[in-house]
Amino acid sequence: MSENQNLLAEQRRALILDEVRKRGGVRVNELTRRLNVSDMTIRRDLDALARQGVIEKVHGGAVPLVGTSTHEPGFEAKSALELSAKEDIARAAAAMALPGSAIALSGGTTTYALAQQLLEVPELTVVTNSVRVADVFHSAQRPAANGGARTGAATVVLTGGVRTPSDSLVGPVADQAIASLHFDVLFLGVHGISVEAGLSTPNLAEAETNRRFVRAARRVVVVADHTKWGTVGLSSFATLDEVDTFVTDAGLPSAARAEIEEHLPGLVVAGGSADAAL
Numbered sequence: 001m002s003e004n005q006n007l008l009a010e011q012r013r014a015l016i017l018d019e020v021r022k023r024g025g026v027r028v029n030e031l032t033r034r035l036n037v038s039d040m041t042i043r044r045d046l047d048a049l050a051r052q053g054v055i056e057k058v059h060g061g062a063v064p065l066v067g068t069s070t071h072e073p074g075f076e077a078k079s080a081l082e083l084s085a086k087e088d089i090a091r092a093a094a095a096m097a098l099p100g101s102a103i104a105l106s107g108g109t110t111t112y113a114l115a116q117q118l119l120e121v122p123e124l125t126v127v128t129n130s131v132r133v134a135d136v137f138h139s140a141q142r143p144a145a146n147g148g149a150r151t152g153a154a155t156v157v158l159t160g161g162v163r164t165p166s167d168s169l170v171g172p173v174a175d176q177a178i179a180s181l182h183f184d185v186l187f188l189g190v191h192g193i194s195v196e197a198g199l200s201t202p203n204l205a206e207a208e209t210n211r212r213f214v215r216a217a218r219r220v221v222v223v224a225d226h227t228k229w230g231t232v233g234l235s236s237f238a239t240l241d242e243v244d245t246f247v248t249d250a251g252l253p254s255a256a257r258a259e260i261e262e263h264l265p266g267l268v269v270a271g272g273s274a275d276a277a278l
Contacts, residue, residue, distance in 0.1 A: 017055065024063065093114050093221060093247045102127070103187065104178075106189050116136055124155070126154050129170065129209060131167045137154050161175075166206075183213075195259065199238040199242075204234065207235035225249050
């Protein structure tokens with residue numbers, strides 16, 4: 001961990017969570033030394049992470065929270081996790097969106113990061129069931145000098161539906177809207193991805209909406225950080241055979257990379273000196 005007392009609370013908590021996951025637990029006194037902050041600050045950070053449902057506080061420190069297949073953290077809780085990894089993934093995935101193409105973005109914090117990178121790609125038609133993703137494009141739109149639409153601005157279609165904890169719109173309304181459309185590329189965030197379960201989510205309605213997205217796309221690109229590999233949610237909605245490319249980050253272990261290469265035609269490991277396409 002970096003010993004930087006000027007870290008923002010969000011960054012500090014992301015570092016703490018990463019350390020908890022890597023080591024299986026941390027002690028308060030270790031964190032105070034490494035982050036050069038007070039015991040009280042660390043305890044507040046642990047309290048915040050415990051409220052988000054990502055760690056369990058124990059005497060003198062914290063351990064990872066054992067997840068369940070039905071647990072679905074909210075958008076705010078997930079947005080603080082693996083920040084740099086998501087930025088790396090977003091930059092690599094954005095290069096796969098061609099100007100003038102029709103793309104779909106599912107809900108999630110990684111697709112939210114990707115949306116911000118896609119603002120530089122002109123003339124996109126974007127279909128999404130993510131309120132957060134739609135807001136990214138809406139906020140970026142500025143009228144041209146003559147009062148008309150900004151040249152090159154994306155056309156955004158937001159599906160209807162019922163809002164999930166991760167701010168995605170799902171259910172019959174969303175499913176019907178997606179079923180009538182066709183996309184050049186689908187950028188898909190996932191709760192979990194594994195050889196056995198394929199792509200999965202803890203939300204049954206979201207699983208069906210994601211199935212519709214996959215069926216409507218000519219190319220499926222999964223964007224997910226390394227912590228999603230091996231995670232299994234309640235409901236599977238696609239097999240690995242239906243995925244064309246998996247874009248992840250450099251935190252993915254080498255053993256996992258070898259396993260993925262056996263089952264997926266495309267793996268992009270983003271981050272480091274250069275992005276590696278395997």
